[in-house]
Each structure stands twice: as C-alpha cells, then as structure tokens.
Amino acid sequence: DKDGDTAEEYSLAYLVPYVSQNPELYLLQMKDEVARMAGVVLGMYRTVVMLLSRPTTPLGDEVRDLKRQEDVTDLMEEEISSVLAAAATDSLNASGVAQINTMMRVINELERMADSCYNLTLNLERRYVKKYVFDEAAQQDLIGYSQQVLRFVEYIHDHLLRRLDGDQMAHAFALEKLIDEGRDTLKRAARKRIKRKANSIKAELVYIDIVGQIELIGDFALAIARYQRELPQGSNHALEIAAQERDKAKGR
Numbered sequence: 001d002k003d004g005d006t007a008e009e010y011s012l013a014y015l016v017p018y019v020s021q022n023p024e025l026y027l028l029q030m031k032d033e034v035a036r037m038a039g040v041v042l043g044m045y046r047t048v049v050m051l052l053s054r055p056t057t058p059l060g061d062e063v064r065d066l067k068r069q070e071d072v073t074d075l076m077e078e079e080i081s082s083v084l085a086a087a088a089t090d091s092l093n094a095s096g097v098a099q100i101n102t103m104m105r106v107i108n109e110l111e112r113m114a115d116s117c118y119n120l121t122l123n124l125e126r127r128y129v130k131k132y133v134f135d136e137a138a139q140q141d142l143i144g145y146s147q148q149v150l151r152f153v154e155y156i157h158d159h160l161l162r163r164l165d166g167d168q169m170a171h172a173f174a175l176e177k178l179i180d181e182g183r184d185t186l187k188r189a190a191r192k193r194i195k196r197k198a199n200s201i202k203a204e205l206v207y208i209d210i211v212g213q214i215e216l217i218g219d220f221a222l223a224i225a226r227y228q229r230e231l232p233q234g235s236n237h238a239l240e241i242a243a244q245e246r247d248k249a250k251g252r
Contacts, residue, residue: 010072012079016086023087027099028240030083031161034103034110037076041110042157044069044117045217049146051124052210055139059125066121073114077107098232099161105227106161109220113153116220120213123206132203135193138186142210145182149218152179156221163231172225179218186211 012033019026044066051062084100092100126132134142152175159168190204190211 010075010079012083015083019083019086020089023089023092024096024240026083027087027096027103030080030087030103031099033076033080033083034107035160037073037080037107037110038157038160040069040073040076041113041117042153044114045150045153048117048120048124049143049150051121052146053143055124055127055134057128059121059128063121063125066118070114070118073111077111080107095232095234098230102161102227102231106224109223109227113217113220116213116216120210123210123213127203127206127210130202130206132206134203134207138189138193138207141186141189142207145179145186145211146214148175148182149179149214149221151175152218152221156224159225159228161231162228163233164225164229169225169229172222176218176222179215183211183215 015026015029047062047066051057051059081104084103087096088100127134152172155172155175164172187208190208194201194204
C-alpha cells in the first residue's frame, strides 16, 4: 500500500544524483509523488470527517495513525523538494521552471493541510476525553460543514497540478465562499449558545476551534487552485517533449 509508508521508509534521495541528466523526466516523476502526497492528505481528511460523526468512540488508534501520516507528509515535502531543487538546472525550459514553482507551493499547502488534519484529530480526542457534548443540531451542522470542505478538497485532488481554466477557478472560488459563509454561521451560533448556557463554554470553544481548523483546510485548497492557475498552457506536454529530446540526444 503506497499510502502505508512510514517516515523511515519514504526516501527519494537516490534520485538526486541523476536528476540533472534529464530534469524534465524527473519532474514528470515528481508529479506522481505530489499526487501520492495529496492522496495521503485526502485520506487523512476523510478519516477526520468520519470521526466527527463518532463523538463517543475512543480515538487512540486513530490519533496514532494520523500522527504517522502527518510525519510521512512532512518527509514527503522534504524529499520532493530536494528532487525539485536538483531539477532546477540552467538548461530547464520555461515549462519546467513553472512546474517546479507550482509543485513547491502545492506540497507546502498539502503539508499544512496534513497538520490541520492532525490538529483536528487532537481536538476530537479532547472532546471525547473531556466528555464534551455538542448540541445535536450543532453536531449535524458541523458534520455537514466538514463534508462541504471535503467536496472542495476532492475537487482540488481531482484537478491536481493541472492548469485551471476560468470556469474551474470560478467554481473553486464559489466553493470557498460557501465555506467562509458556513464558518461564520457556525461560529455565530456557537457564541449564541455560550450566552444561553454559560456552563457549555469549554465545549463551545472546542467546537469553534474545530470549525476554524476545517476552514483552514478550505483555505489551503483554494491556495493550491490559485497556484495551479499560474501554470502555462501545455506545460505538461512541453515537459514530455523535452524529456524525449534529451533521451534522443543521449542516444546519439
């Protein structure tokens, strides 16, 4: 299982000495690694969404598993970055430079998403340990909000490292607008509940923190969409052609 790596197992260091021979080829390979990292993060957030609906379930195993995956994403960012840096040679074409810049930014946002997923898990564990009970309607609203953000994360995952056209960016902005509105609605409702029932303040503060962490994941997803908008048209094809030409040149 590719997503089952531990931080000790994941390494791309063996590639670095060879990257300068055909940087475009290795950039194409790094796109697969970025997609792999995005898959880990998407799996982490799907786990969080599932845990949100299980407030009475102990989370010890899930917390350890999410921490393992968060450690893996930390290392993936470091290892992918090292290969991308090695590929940034003077002979790299403009499409390659654009791909490096975008991938560097994307993996940084993915790592931040993984951090938020782990922080969410810690908040959910705290909710269980402290026996905080959210109002039933508030609990359902929170689940709905998390699923709304999940749809955005899945959209970004499905369009990863592709240049987004105007309609796709408009869809991304519309999703983010709904997420911001949902955040405001949930936080406003939580503050009203605090005023009505002062002894619920600790539970409501955890609730507000969970909402904030979920919203951050939406922010990171929008940042990825914006970075990908900067990719030049046809950049993938340009990389493939350049990689083939280098191979032919070496064969002569």
